[in-house]
Amino acid sequence: MDFAKTDEQELLIESIEEFCSRYFNEDLIESMYENGSVTDEILKEYLEAGFGLMGIPEEYGGIPCDKVTLGILTEEFAHHAGCVTSFLNNTLAMSDMIEFGSEKQIEFCMNAYMESGKPIFSLGFSEPAAGSDNQAMTSVTKKQADGTYILNGQKTWVTQGELLPYVLVVAKDEDPSRENKSMSLWLIDKNTKGVSTAPLHKIGQQIMPFCEMYFDDVVLTEDMRVGEKGVGFVNLMKNFEMERCLIVAQCLGCAQAALEDAAQYATMRETFGRPIANFQLIQEKLTDMEIALENTRNLLYKTLWKMDQGESVRLDSALVKRYGPKACYEVASEALQIFGGLGFTTEKRVGRIWKDLRGHMIAGGTDEIMVYIAGRQITKKYQA
Amino acid sequence: MKILVPVKIVLESEDIQIKGDRSLDFSKAKPKLSDYDCNALEIAAQIGDNGVYALSVGGEALKDSKVKKNILSRGVDELFLTCDSAYEDLDAYQTAQALAKLVEEAGEYDLIILGDGSADRMAQQVDVQLAYALNLPIVTAVSHIEVEGSKLKLTRILEDSIQNIEVETPAIISIVPDIAEPRIAGMKDILAAGKKPMHEVTTELEATQSAETVSNLAPEQVQRQQNIKDASDESIAEFAQALKQAANL
Structure with a gap:
């Protein structure tokens, strides 16, 4: 068993640290949260430094790398920036397109990505009544006599949906009923007649806002379909496991930043004539926080390592998504508590991290859905 | 233009610990590329x-594979090293002598660029000593370089003036850090670094100590905290004096 990072991974972390100290500061982060996006300059620099190309195949100009290294990339950016960013969403969106798109679609999306560092499209998967219960989805396309399709439906929690010009939508083929499992993916220009959006206001993670998206008699053509007809959602599910892991990696980095802030504050803040770090109640908090992060880290990287070995992580990815975001949220909460009143102001970033991490207990599948996924796998695993 | 860049591996200063008797504990300090050499590598790239081509002379720290890959991930094509535990603590003269051997190994060149000084000692001596060893012209404190054929047009920043100097290659220059912001090595550069040529060169140079270290201690801690708790004229004057002292006014 080897927990050591490679030279390359250690150098990557040094580069990330340098990148974050050069391009991120608290004033800028605050303005990015107010403006609802990472700046164009940072997105471009992120791409040009090669971080945004990691995990993309070489034939499309990318830098292939293992899943463990992608986890490190995500964790360390959150750690050194001290906030969530859209980098992880952008990487996942490009992975979806590269895996399922036609050569023409991939070229179109990669050209736009290489130009700006932003994917040209957001992902429209969830619906008000269909999140992890994807069979309940009712968005539907119906084929017309002229060979086109008409899309009707509504999507929600579309991250960066108002910012990005296209959307990748999953919709049922022909029949919206629960029994119909045939779904397809469509890449739709938001300027297409019948597409509209409405903002949703988050209480955290405002740096990457989401929105509602409505499709009223939107005319689609066959060339807008991404991947094979009928297997849209099955395709997407393959990438959900990686999404869960990268969400946890982002939680881990943010919670690590909160822990470091709190530990440093505890050695400086004095009450009753001595630093609060000398009180056992604070020491207990710091100890449990460190344990929570180490447990999350071990579970996360073992899962990513198994993915790199080609092993199934259906159970592992649900376990890490069940455990990690809650553990990291609790670390942020305890970090805030160590700061006392100061932690509950906007003077310190710990409050922002605490709010952001609460969202990750829901994003990519709630903690409760993870129990549903893991529970079934565990009974299978131990079946007599 | 083919450029050679001598670099130094130093210990991470943040990891050096001061013991109770003010002596320094280097045991936890990891080796790293000297900060000012990153600027020299960048302008060379x-x-x-x-x-x-990067060149380095030193002790065990140069065996660290991560350090070597770090150098090669910064726009460097090849690395030439002389690594020997006897060369752990060479003085500037001996370092320049050993570097001169590496320069020979690296073949023909047009220019040698050095950083402002090493991040540990900042003696700023190796550049001039190397110029002496190689019998080359040297220009220090260079803040801008323009290449015109075999000629360099250099801007040199001094405390009270700016000089414009022309020099024929081959030559040696040392630069001020502002000349170029070091690149952030991306994953592609990092992955490529491990595949680039690294040459280990042994020399016959005998390491001798020209100076003896009598003591190496951290400065004494000065108690600067003062409590001034009332608003009397005397206390306010005392407070103002303390502020002036802290700001070195």
């Missing part, structure tokens, strides 16, 4: 259209 920008103008070195015919290859950039």
Whole structure:
């Protein structure tokens, strides 16, 4: 068993640290949260430094790398920036397109990505009544006599949906009923007649806002379909496991930043004539926080390592998504508590991290859905 | 233009611990590329259209594979090293002598660029000593370089003036850090670094100590905290004096 990072991974972390100290500061982060996006300059620099190309195949100009290294990339950016960013969403969106798109679609999306560092499209998967219960989805396309399709439906929690010009939508083929499992993916220009959006206001993670998206008699053509007809959602599910892991990696980095802030504050803040770090109640908090992060880290990287070995992580990815975001949220909460009143102001970033991490207990599948996924796998695993 | 860049591996200063008796504990300090050498590598990578070769002389720290890959991930094509535990603590003269051997190994070149000084000692001596060893012209404190054929047009920043100097290659220059912001090595550069040529060169040079270290201690801690708790004229004057002292006014 080897927990050591490679030279390359250690150098990557040094580069990330340098990148974050050069391009991120608290004033800028605050303005990015107010403006609802990472700046164009940072997105471009992120791409040009090669971080945004990691995990993309070489034939499309990318830098292939293992899943463990992608986890490190995500964790360390959150750690050194001290906030969530859209980098992880952008990487996942490009992975979806590269895996399922036609050569023409991939070229179109990669050209736009290489130009700006932003994917040209957001992902429209969830619906008000269909999140992890994807069979309940009712968005539907119906084929017309002229060979086109008409899309009707509504999507929600579309991250960066108002910012990005296209959307990748999953919709049922022909029949919206629960029994119909045939779904397809469509890449739709938001300027297409019948597409509209409405903002949703988050209480955290405002740096990457989401929105509602409505499709009223939107005319689609066959060339807008991404991947094979009928297997849209099955395709997407393959990438959900990686999404869960990268969400946890982002939680881990943010919670690590909160822990470091709190530990440093505890050695400086004095009450009753001595630093609060000398009180056992604070020491207990710091100890449990460190344990929570180490447990999350071990579970996360073992899962990513198994993915790199080609092993199934259906159970592992649900376990890490069940455990990690809650553990990291609790670390942020305890970090805030160590700061006392100061932690509950906007003077310190710990409050922002605490709010952001609460969202990750829901994003990519709630903690409760993870129990549903893991529970079934565990009974299978131990079946007599 | 083919450029050689001598670099130094130093210990991470943040990891050096001060013991109770003010002596320094280096045992936890990891080796790293000296900060000012990153600027020298960057400007070399920008103008070195015919290859950039890094050179280094030192002790065990140079065996660290991560350090070597770090150098090679910064626009460097090849690395030449002389690594020997006897060379752990060479003085500037001996370092320049050993570097001169590496320069010979690296073959023909147009320009040698050095950083402002090493991040540990900042003696700023190796550049001039190397110029002496190689019998080359040297220009220090260079803040801008323009290449015109075999000629360099250099801007040199001094405390009270700015000089414009022209020099024929081959030559040696040492630069001020502002000349170029070091690149952030991306994953592609990092992955490529491990595949680039690294040459280990042994020399016959005998390491001798020209100076003896009598003591190496951290400065004494000065108690600067003062409590002034009332608003009397005397206390306010005392407070103002303390502020002036802290700001060195």
